[in-house]
Amino acid sequence: MGGGGQQTESGEPAKSAGDGGPGAVGSGRGGGNLSVFTWEEVQKHSHKGDQWLVIDRKVYNVTQWVKRHPGGIRVISHYAGEDATEAFTAFHPNLTFPRKFLKSLLIGELADTEPSQEAGKNAVVVQDFQALRERVEKEGLLRAKPLFFSLYLGHILLLEALSLGLLWHWGTSWSVTLLCSVILATSQSQAGWLQHDFGHLSVFKKSSWNHILHKFIIGHIKGASANWWNHRHFQHHAKPNVFCKDPDVNMLHLFVLGDSQPVEYGIKKLKYIPWYNPLTSDQHSLNNYCVWLEVIMSGCNTKRSCLLKDLAWSMTFYLRYFCCYYPFFGFFGCIVFFTFVRFLESHWFVWVTQMSHLPMDIDHEKHHDWLTMQLNATCNIEQSPFNDWFSGHLNFQIEHHLFPTMPRHNYQAVAPLVQALCEKHHIPYQVKTLQGAFADIISSLKKSGDLWLDAYLHK
Numbered sequence: 001m002g003g004g005g006q007q008t009e010s011g012e013p014a015k016s017a018g019d020g021g022p023g024a025v026g027s028g029r030g031g032g033n034l035s036v037f038t039w040e041e042v043q044k045h046s047h048k049g050d051q052w053l054v055i056d057r058k059v060y061n062v063t064q065w066v067k068r069h070p071g072g073i074r075v076i077s078h079y080a081g082e083d084a085t086e087a088f089t090a091f092h093p094n095l096t097f098p099r100k101f102l103k104s105l106l107i108g109e110l111a112d113t114e115p116s117q118e119a120g121k122n123a124v125v126v127q128d129f130q131a132l133r134e135r136v137e138k139e140g141l142l143r144a145k146p147l148f149f150s151l152y153l154g155h156i157l158l159l160e161a162l163s164l165g166l167l168w169h170w171g172t173s174w175s176v177t178l179l180c181s182v183i184l185a186t187s188q189s190q191a192g193w194l195q196h197d198f199g200h201l202s203v204f205k206k207s208s209w210n211h212i213l214h215k216f217i218i219g220h221i222k223g224a225s226a227n228w229w230n231h232r233h234f235q236h237h238a239k240p241n242v243f244c245k246d247p248d249v250n251m252l253h254l255f256v257l258g259d260s261q262p263v264e265y266g267i268k269k270l271k272y273i274p275w276y277n278p279l280t281s282d283q284h285s286l287n288n289y290c291v292w293l294e295v296i297m298s299g300c301n302t303k304r305s306c307l308l309k310d311l312a313w314s315m316t317f318y319l320r321y322f323c324c325y326y327p328f329f330g331f332f333g334c335i336v337f338f339t340f341v342r343f344l345e346s347h348w349f350v351w352v353t354q355m356s357h358l359p360m361d362i363d364h365e366k367h368h369d370w371l372t373m374q375l376n377a378t379c380n381i382e383q384s385p386f387n388d389w390f391s392g393h394l395n396f397q398i399e400h401h402l403f404p405t406m407p408r409h410n411y412q413a414v415a416p417l418v419q420a421l422c423e424k425h426h427i428p429y430q431v432k433t434l435q436g437a438f439a440d441i442i443s444s445l446k447k448s449g450d451l452w453l454d455a456y457l458h459k
Contacts, residue, residue: 035059035108039118042110046081052107053084057116060105075234078245083117086126086370087238089133093142093201093405121369125425129371129402132421136403141414144203144407152194156221159187167328181337185344191221192349193392199229202407219313220320226313227306237404240377241362248353249362258362262448266455352390355381355437356397359444360430372427374401379430381437383412390434398429 037059045052051063053076062080066073071091079087092098110116117123136142163180170176198214201207215226232247239245241258249257256262325334361376368376381387381395394400396411399418406414422429432440 034106036111037108037114038111039114043081043118048077051077051080053079053082054110055083055085055088055102057110058102058106059108059110060102061107062105065101065105071234072231074231074245075238078235078239082367083121085116086129090370090402090404091234091237093205093207117369118367120367122372122425125371125427126369128421128424129369132417133403135417136406136414141410142403142406145409146203148407148409149194149197149203152190153217156187156190156194159183159190160221163187164324167325172328177337181341181344184341185348188222188341188345189348190389190392191217192345193394195222195226195229196233196392196394197408199226199233200404202405215310215313219310220316223314223317223321225307225310227310237401239365240374240401241357241360242366242377243362243364245365248357256448256452257358258448259451260363262452263455263459266452266457267459269456271456351438351441352392352394354441355432355434356394359437359440371402371421371425374398375422375427375429377401379432379437380415381432381434383415387434395434 042052042054042059045061045063049063051066052059052061054060062069062076066076069076076084088098089095115123117126163183166176166180166183195214195217197203198210198217201210203213204210211226218224218226218229236246236248241249243249243261251257256265321338322331322334325337329337356379357377360379366373375398378397378401380398381391383395387395393408393411396408396415399406399411399414400408402418403414419429421427
């Protein structure tokens with residue numbers, strides 16, 4: 001993966017996962033005299049300091065490149081020793097650009113007797129999904145409608161102005177302050193969904209425009225770090241719900257998730273806090289605050305120059321915030337008001353982002369193909385105008401994970417095609433009600449806690 005979602009220009013049709021012919025990535029190096037490898041040999045190079053991967057049957061040594069990878073070291077390292085063709089295609093809008101970097105990394109190709117994917121990946125599923133992607137590209141479903149995103153940004157700015165206008169006209173009574181808090185929490189949540197669009201390069205053809213707007217939305221409007229978001233979020237998409245690879249399920253020994261981890265921790269008699277405890281059944285809400293703690297500590301894994309740029313963008317948010325609200329609340333009042341808005345927003349954010357992942361399969365690496373891996377880790381929520389707006393179209397989480405650079409207004413159009421493909425290969429395609437999805441979060445947390453407790457006491 002050349003850029004982990006950090007590249008330029010618009011997409012082009014991807015080559016078949018099994019294409020090892022003249023058009024394959026990086027072909028022709030060394031006058032066509034390429035070394036030949038087996039999967040067994042490739043898989044030996046999957047450790048820190050020694051990392052190979054396969055794209056379109058070509059073998060690349062990315063050991064040194066990972067340090068310069070625009071998408072971060074970890075996202076590309078997660079595919080060391082594996083076929084990364086599907087992830088490479090999914091994350092890069094324009095495959096021509098990252099291929100320029102791949103040429104110098106090419107060391108050989110798979111032997112003719114070797115399959116295009118390692119064991120565990122269904123070649124037929126891979127081919128069918130590639131055909132679906134080509135159809136999606138042909139029908140223009142990866143092209144965005146600028147008016148949609150312009151209006152979306154406009155409604156966020158309108159909410160920000162409305163909050164300030166209410167305080168200016170009606171004063172700072174408890175009722176007005178509470179109403180303004182709700183309005184600001186709404187605008188901040190919606191800004192979170194919008195920065196997500198730009199972060200995935202799904203709005204503009206030119207990557208640089210997406211990056212600028214991403215920094216503006218997440219930095220100036222939300223006060224967070226674009227590089228922190230990139231570092232974590234692309235890992236989540238690359239290996240969703242995979243322990244040690246998806247940061248969203250690595251809870252720093254505070255929580256246990258899924259079915260396997262609670263049992264492992266319980267057998268080892270690890271007394272880390274489980275998601276659910278009979279004495280503190282609302283323990284899961286602590287995750288809300290962990291999210292924002294990470295925002296405050298953002299940039300820890302990025303280069304210093306990127307961190308300074310993100311810090312500058314974030315400072316513009318805090319300067320604007322205090323300039324606007326200090327006259328109404330004073331310094332201490334601004335801190336309290338800001339904290340309450342973040343408290344409201346954090347609950348919105350956590351419930352929406354977890355409803356499609358937390359109740360799904362959470363386990364160690366299984367090396368599935370792209371379609372199977374994403375469907376095991378994601379589910380959808382019923383479509384409705386409210387659900388679309390409330391979740392930033394992340395109620396179509398399946399389609400978003402399969403096509404991370406697709407503009408969100410096209411999810412509904414591609415959903416029937418994805419569902420048909422899943423039915424063909426007997427892959428579960430789950431769609432829930434919003435209320436049912438929220439309830440499943442609670443039940444999955446309780447189940448994980450119960451599994452831990454049972455293993456801790458009896459195994």
